[in-house]
Amino acid sequence: KEIKSGKVSWQAPSNIALVKYWGKKEHQIPANPSISFTLNHCRSTTSLEFQKKEDKSDSFEFDFYFEDKPKQDFKPKIEKFFERIQEYCPYLNDYNFVIRSENSFPHSSGIASSASGMSALALCIMDLESQLDPEMSKEHFQRKASFLARLGSGSASRSIQGDLMIWGKHNEFESSSDLFAIRYEDELHKNFQNFQDTILLVDKGEKQVSSTVGHDLMHGHPFAEERFKQAHENLSKLIPALKSGDYSEFIKIVESEALTLHAMMMSSHPYFILMKPNTLEIINKIWKFREDTGIPACFTLDAGANVHLLYPEDHASKVLEFIKNELVAYCENGHYICDQVGNGAKKL
Numbered sequence: 001k002e003i004k005s006g007k008v009s010w011q012a013p014s015n016i017a018l019v020k021y022w023g024k025k026e027h028q029i030p031a032n033p034s035i036s037f038t039l040n041h042c043r044s045t046t047s048l049e050f051q052k053k054e055d056k057s058d059s060f061e062f063d064f065y066f067e068d069k070p071k072q073d074f075k076p077k078i079e080k081f082f083e084r085i086q087e088y089c090p091y092l093n094d095y096n097f098v099i100r101s102e103n104s105f106p107h108s109s110g111i112a113s114s115a116s117g118m119s120a121l122a123l124c125i126m127d128l129e130s131q132l133d134p135e136m137s138k139e140h141f142q143r144k145a146s147f148l149a150r151l152g153s154g155s156a157s158r159s160i161q162g163d164l165m166i167w168g169k170h171n172e173f174e175s176s177s178d179l180f181a182i183r184y185e186d187e188l189h190k191n192f193q194n195f196q197d198t199i200l201l202v203d204k205g206e207k208q209v210s211s212t213v214g215h216d217l218m219h220g221h222p223f224a225e226e227r228f229k230q231a232h233e234n235l236s237k238l239i240p241a242l243k244s245g246d247y248s249e250f251i252k253i254v255e256s257e258a259l260t261l262h263a264m265m266m267s268s269h270p271y272f273i274l275m276k277p278n279t280l281e282i283i284n285k286i287w288k289f290r291e292d293t294g295i296p297a298c299f300t301l302d303a304g305a306n307v308h309l310l311y312p313e314d315h316a317s318k319v320l321e322f323i324k325n326e327l328v329a330y331c332e333n334g335h336y337i338c339d340q341v342g343n344g345a346k347k348l
């Protein structure tokens with residue numbers, strides 16, 4: 001089908017990994033499978049305007065605006081993304097593009113926007129592709145969107161659908177793949193439905209070591225092979241816990257995964273530390289709170305100092321009180337973001 005020009009907009013959420021992706025092979029192939037909760041409120045909204053080129057031999061061009069301002073420092077990452085996906089989306093060469101993006105969460109919050117941003121952009125591109133090929137199935141659309149998002153940022157592959165996404169080949173999931181993420185098919189146990197994630201913003205600054213560098217440091221890492229094996233095992237153990245609603249098993253795996261991620265950073269060469277003193281203060285407070293109240297609240301970490309506090313919705317008022325009384329003091333300017341498990345991306 002011939003399409004001259006148009007505009008599409010998609011909104012995609014961020015996600016928080018329970019079993020972490022840390023280490024990759026060439027072509028954005030993960031060294032181990034990972035699983036994440038899709039979030040609901042932390043989102044990127046991206047629009048893609050396309051205009052057919054007069055002359056196909058013109059070079060490929062796009063303009064990028066972040067929060068309505070031209071943003072040069074994001075351009076190289078998007079350029080690289082377009083280069084990587086070119087062979088899977090040859091029609092891109094026929095168009096010039098204007099991309100506009102914004103996030104629902106503050107720009108400098110230490111929350112990586114690459115997962116939500118790259119998946120929103122991948123969905124816009126697939127929207128154009130589905131206009132060129134109206135017969136495309138929904139399943140193909142979602143898979144290829146995840147496939148393309150992966151080439152922008154690995155964890156972005158898990159931001160297409162909700163509520164639980166698995167990326168990377170695992171022997172217990174026949175349809176799992178290193179190339180794209182799949183939705184965990186079963187309905188979430190009621191204990192984990194509407195699970196809350198309050199993100200405690202310990203450090204809003206840009207992190208000193210990018211995840212690209214971090215992934216690379218897993219090559220030749222002394223504990224790499226054991227770690228990759230452990231991720232497979234943790235995923236095998238986490239699924240029955242999610243199925244049966246077993247909080248204590250869930251907590252054991254999720255907290256261990258977070259600390260192992262940071263242990264990999266601390267034991268690579270060169271070594272580095274992304275946690276801050278307040279990260280540890282918060283972790284200790286969460287442990288004490290869990291012990292004192294019996295409420296199954298736990299933490300996880302991304303590649304940064306911020307703490308994600310995970311807990312069931314029915315304990316929300318007690319946990320929020322705890323956050324206000326005891327944790328806010330450790331957050332930069334007292335800031336935190338309340339989020340919860342969500343249903344994935346949507347077209348606007």
Ligand code: PMV
Nearest residue numbers: 017020021153154155211303
């Ligand atoms: O998607 P990347 O390359 O920014 O890697 C993100 C890795 C972690 O967030 C630390 C873990 C994960 O699985 O999301």
